[in-house]
Each structure stands twice: as C-alpha cells, then as structure tokens.
Amino acid sequence: MIKLTAGISKDINKMKQDARNIYGLRHRLSLLEREYKKKCEGKEISEECTLLVEQIERVKKKLESLINSNQKEEKKTKPKKQKSKKKQSNFGGSKGQNISYNGRKARNRRELIKGLEEKISLLKEQISALMLELRVLEMKLIKAEKMKKRICRDYIMETIKEESDESEDLLDFIINEASFKIEDE
Numbered sequence: 001m002i003k004l005t006a007g008i009s010k011d012i013n014k015m016k017q018d019a020r021n022i023y024g025l026r027h028r029l030s031l032l033e034r035e036y037k038k039k040c041e042g043k044e045i046s047e048e049c050t051l052l053v054e055q056i057e058r059v060k061k062k063l064e065s066l067i068n069s070n071q072k073e074e075k076k077t078k079p080k081k082q083k084s085k086k087k088q089s090n091f092g093g094s095k096g097q098n099i100s101y102n103g104r105k106a107r108n109r110r111e112l113i114k115g116l117e118e119k120i121s122l123l124k125e126q127i128s129a130l131m132l133e134l135r136v137l138e139m140k141l142i143k144a145e146k147m148k149k150r151i152c153r154d155y156i157m158e159t160i161k162e163e164s165d166e167s168e169d170l171l172d173f174i175i176n177e178a179s180f181k182i183e184d185e
Helices: 002-040 047-077 094-098 101-163 168-184
Strands: none
Touching: 002 047, 002 101, 101 168
C-alpha cells in the first residue's frame, strides 16, 4: 500500500513541478518579448536583437515541448472524451496575460484532482482483481483441507481393518471417533 501512495505523490509532485515550469517559462517569454519591443522594434537589426530573438525562440520551444509532453501523458492515462477546451493563444498575446493567478490555480487543482481520480479508479480495479484472486486461493485451501481429512480417514480405516478382526459396528464407531478428533484438530 505504501508503494501505491508513493506513486501517487510522485505524480502529484511532477504535475506541480510541470505547472511551475510552464508558469516560469511563460513569464520569461513575456519579459523577453517586452525587452525586444523596447530595444529592437523599429530600429536596425543588431546583434543584441538577434540574440533576443534566439532566446525567445528557445523559450517558446521549451514551453511547447513541456506542454506537448503533458498533453501526451494526459492522453495516455485518460482515454475518456474530453470536453472542449478554450484555444490557447500564442503566449505573447494579451489573452494569455488576462488569465488570473487564481484561475491558473483552480485549473491546476482540477487537473490534479482528475489525475488522482484516475489513480483511484486504477487502484480500485487492482483491489477487485486481488480480492478475486484471494477468493480463488481460499477455495483451493478449503479443497486441500477436505482432501487431507479424506486421506486421514482412509488411512485410519485401512489400519483398523488390517489390525482388527472385530465387528463392523465397532469399526464404524472407531472411524467416527477418529474423524471427530481430526476435525477438532
């Protein structure tokens, strides 16, 4: 059980870290774009401007790869139909900046809750499979105990028949007493 909860907490921590990374990259991208507008817009292309453009492109690629990897993981773990989501803007636009911090927190919480619900459903399926396996093992144990009693009874009956020349009634009485003692043990 400890391993299962550890796996869930690792997933939660990974989701939190990914959310922090995405937020940080978006913030860095907006800062770089502002700096580019201040220094380079309407002026001749300089070396500093080309470096800023390269940095902006690298940050965009990192951000896209992080978002795409998260979406791929969600698709792998969640084959259910997804509700239509709002189209994400390119992260330099004003729409991305209008999303409030609380909105991002709520969305992250919803994503965490969905991930946990999926983990819980998987755990429930594993528990039901283990319960079924336990039931099968219990049935095998009951059959083994019955076989043990039958073998003991047959052995006692053969031993008594070989060593005793007494009547059948006495033999049945001894067998019944022996089987009661075996059942008590």
